[in-house]
Amino acid sequence: MKALVTGGAGFIGSHLVDHLVSEGLDVVVVDNLSMGDLHNIKHQDEVTIYVEDVRNEKFMQQLLQEEQPDYIYFLAAVASVADSIERPAETHSVNQTAVFNMLEYIRKTNLPIKQFLFTSSAAVYGNLPELPKKEDSRVDPLSPYAIDKYATERFVLAYGELYDLPTVCVRFFNVYGPGQNPSSPYSGVLSILTDCLNNKKPFTLYGDGSQTRDFVYVEDVIQALWLITKSDTEHEVFNIANGNEASLNTIIETYEKVAGTSLQVKMAPGRKGEVKRSVANIGKLIKLGYTTKWSLEAGLSKYWEGA
Ligand code: UD1
Structure with missing residues (x-):
């Protein structure tokens, strides 16, 4: 089995890469090193690494054709609310357009994937009073970052349903x-x-x-991501948090x-x-076997x- 991790040299991505390697998967990383660092990856010599930007559409298409990954974890992002307010156009191109382009390519070429996992954010819930946040709580995205994450979630889930792609979304709280x-x-x-x-x-x-x-230690986040992969869940959203x-x-x-x-x-x-x-309600994740x-x-x- 092969996994592609975009943003795989980043903070969460590198922990995920090391876990996937330890589970015996072949792992391919794409990272432009804007925030990431190759030294974050412990198993560097066992991983195929491309230092590239996920916005390079041609490159990403070629990569998908050549590598034919079973699992795609889309973690590449400009992961900051404040940054998205300073540079909304640029963050949009990473947080939404790059993901959309990949989905569209998978659809058009019928790429046979087992799971496409998009990493969204608790930021989508905004400031509505209902707490703790459940996956079906109302959303109120307040920043370009939150809007991009929510809209992209909807694309990912709709592509899953409409074109029968095995897609899933997670909402990271504060990792x-x-x-x-x-x-x-x-x-x-x-x-x-x-x-x-x-x-x-x-x-x-x-x-x-x-x-x-809701601060969650990165090892618990990796536990959650792996549970979601193993469960073969489709067209769902999961909060990933401590609770x-x-x-x-x-x-x-x-x-x-x-x-x-x-x-x-x-x-x-x-x-x-x-x-x-x-703060998150993590009941849905617990049903998959998650324990903080x-x-x-x-x-x-x-x-x-x-x-
Ligand atoms: C964070 C994540 C975001 C994720 C979201 C989920 C980062 C950079 N951002 O956003 O990717 O989607 O959680 O909820 O990890 N603060 C200070 N001083 C500082 C920095 C921050 O007071 O120097 C405050 C902020 O104003 C904020 C809180 O700390 O109130 C948390 O900030 P931050 O770590 O940037 O996270 P979020 O904005 O919650």
Whole structure:
């Protein structure tokens, strides 16, 4: 069996690649290294790697023909709400057009795939009051990022139903763990916090810290992705999360304890387009056999050990 992972040198992608290799799959990675790093992939010598942009349509089509993957995991993305507000056209071309083009090519050429998995985001739920978010909760995408993720989900599911393609979508909540790049102001907050604690840099807190997120350790995310693949599920959406709500203030406090050091915090106004509260109902995933193995404390301790 062969798997193609777009964004496979990125934070979540590289963990997935290592897992797929350990499960005995042949793995092909496409990554333009804009946020990713080949060193993130432990099993580099066992993987076929193409340093390319998923927006290069010709290249992607040739790759699909030559490699004929059974499983496609579309993780390549500009994974930032704030970045999508700064550069909506560019993020759209990655977060939606590249995925659409691949689907269209699979449809036109009847490429025989076993699963096409698209990675969407909890951002699609927006700020509606219903909590925890279930996969069939109402959505309210507030940013270009969230809109692209939701619209692309709909394409992926509709292509699945209309053209009988084995497609599935997942909505990542806030994923953290080793390999998350802290170098951009748009990086995930836990990678930035780790960098600040480690290097005694000031941390900029946007808003009052009461915003909540559902932080999930990357190993649990990989567990979930693999369960979905093994279940041969089609035309469904799954939340991937821990199922617990924590405010940014609680995160900071917990991480300071774990690290045994205190953080210098600079206050700044809240970011536009942001979600105020986020937490998932993970019942659907649990039905597939998912169990969260990493509490926030355990995940932060493990992350800090390796930092
Ligand atoms: C994150 C993911 C996004 C995913 C979504 C799912 C990243 C970069 N983004 O977006 O891909 O789809 O979760 O819910 O991982 N913050 C600060 N200071 C900082 C950085 C962030 O206060 O230096 C705050 C933000 O304003 C926000 C919270 O921390 O309120 C989390 O921010 P971030 O890690 O960027 O994640 P989301 O915007 O939730």
